Amino acid sequence: MPKYENIQAKAYVVSSQGSPFVLQDVTLDGVQESEVLVEIKYTGLCHTDIVVRDGGMPIGGYPAVLGHEGVGIVREIGSGVKNKSLSPGETVILSFHTCGQCRSCGEGRLGGCPHMTEVNFINTARSKDSIKTPISLPDGTLVHGQFFGQSSMSNLAIVSEDSVVKIDAQPEDLQFLAPLSCGYLTGAGTVLNVLKPRPTDKVAVLGMGAVGLAALAAAKAIGVETLVAVDIFDAKLEKAMSLGATHKINSKDFVDINAGIKDIFPDGVDKIIDTTGSAALLNSSLNALGHEGTLALVGVPSPSSQLQVDALDFLLSCKKIVGVIEGLSDPKSIIPKLFSLYQENKFPIDKISTLYPAEDLDKAVADLKLGSVIKPILSWSSIHSSI
Numbered sequence: 001m002p003k004y005e006n007i008q009a010k011a012y013v014v015s016s017q018g019s020p021f022v023l024q025d026v027t028l029d030g031v032q033e034s035e036v037l038v039e040i041k042y043t044g045l046c047h048t049d050i051v052v053r054d055g056g057m058p059i060g061g062y063p064a065v066l067g068h069e070g071v072g073i074v075r076e077i078g079s080g081v082k083n084k085s086l087s088p089g090e091t092v093i094l095s096f097h098t099c100g101q102c103r104s105c106g107e108g109r110l111g112g113c114p115h116m117t118e119v120n121f122i123n124t125a126r127s128k129d130s131i132k133t134p135i136s137l138p139d140g141t142l143v144h145g146q147f148f149g150q151s152s153m154s155n156l157a158i159v160s161e162d163s164v165v166k167i168d169a170q171p172e173d174l175q176f177l178a179p180l181s182c183g184y185l186t187g188a189g190t191v192l193n194v195l196k197p198r199p200t201d202k203v204a205v206l207g208m209g210a211v212g213l214a215a216l217a218a219a220k221a222i223g224v225e226t227l228v229a230v231d232i233f234d235a236k237l238e239k240a241m242s243l244g245a246t247h248k249i250n251s252k253d254f255v256d257i258n259a260g261i262k263d264i265f266p267d268g269v270d271k272i273i274d275t276t277g278s279a280a281l282l283n284s285s286l287n288a289l290g291h292e293g294t295l296a297l298v299g300v301p302s303p304s305s306q307l308q309v310d311a312l313d314f315l316l317s318c319k320k321i322v323g324v325i326e327g328l329s330d331p332k333s334i335i336p337k338l339f340s341l342y343q344e345n346k347f348p349i350d351k352i353s354t355l356y357p358a359e360d361l362d363k364a365v366a367d368l369k370l371g372s373v374i375k376p377i378l379s380w381s382s383i384h385s386s387i
């Protein structure tokens with residue numbers, strides 16, 4: 001039997017598609033064999049949470065608790081958890097989970113798992129059990145949980161063990177780490193696992209949000225000498241310069257991004273990372289690729305985007321386009337690596353994050369939409385834990 005049962009928690013519940021996030025009382029039933037109870041300290045806010053709330057991506061049902069960039073402290077471990085080195089009181093980062101059965105999972109490219117949508121959005125890790133979710137409302141209504149194995153927009157969460165990445169941090173070091181699990185891992189993983197630029201490669205990053213800045217910082221960390229930041233906000237471009245960009249382009253100043261890049265580098269650039277999904281940017285950035293150049297698509301393209309590829313040009317210039325989900329990362333290896341880079345001041349994520357008390361989620365969402373902050377992180381410290 002679990003030590004803690006019928007645990008009282010506070011979580012942001014989305015009651016139906018398009019409904020607001022409402023902070024309310026929920027009950028967690030208790031850990032099952034392969035689950036871990038985590039006291040959530042911080043939750044990063046990712047665009048995906050907002051897209052899912054608004055019905056832009058599928059989810060297993062409503063009401064639901066979202067949140068997929070959690071960090072916190074282990075409170076209880078299920079009897080069947082495979083990682084026997086995990087113990088209560090340890091600090092953990094909660095990442096996405098995968099099917100664990102396919103070739104991509106078997107070979108450590110977890111972000112390449114073809115079942116990401118099923119296991120993170122549609123199903124919970126409890127799919128084989130009769131009660132598929134640990135969360136319920138006070139009136140007994142079941143709430144879809146374990147979004148990305150965690151549903152961490154909550155001060156306590158019963159999570160899938162597959163989402164748990166142990167991290168050797170002090171509790172006071174956790175405040176900027178939550179987005180390592182998705183946003184920063186996506187940007188940095190695209191650079192470290194997929195593009196692998198050489199120091200002499202010219203790398204351009206489109207969109208200076210959390211993913212783009214993390215890509216830029218990771219490229220800088222591995223010694224890339226020429227880094228081009230592209231955005232429409234001057235403040236974000238300045239931030240990029242402070243993180244090591246060598247050139248900045250405000251895409252509003254050019255007819256298309258190809259013209260902006262060719263203005264600086266007439267032969268184009270070697271690698272482009274698109275985090276915007278903007279149809280207009282995508283097509284002109286293809287033309288800004290130099291010989292043997294690669295375009296990595298990271299941002300979710302708007303539904304109307306159609307890539308217009310000149311196949312002969314692609315053949316003759318040996319260009320490539322690659323789609324990248326979650327940086328093709330294995331969270332258990334890349335998160336500790338990025339944490340070490342942060343500790344060595346080579347991956348300065350504290351400069352791109354803004355903390356909000358958990359009660360101020362609406363303000364955090366509004367500021368994110370306005371572009372006045374890059375990465376909002378909710379702190380649960382003002383909400384008392386029941387255990």
Ligand SMILES: [Zn+2]
Nearest residue numbers: 099102105113
């Ligand atoms: Zn898989």
Ligand SMILES: [Zn+2]
Nearest residue numbers: 046048182183
């Ligand atoms: Zn995310």
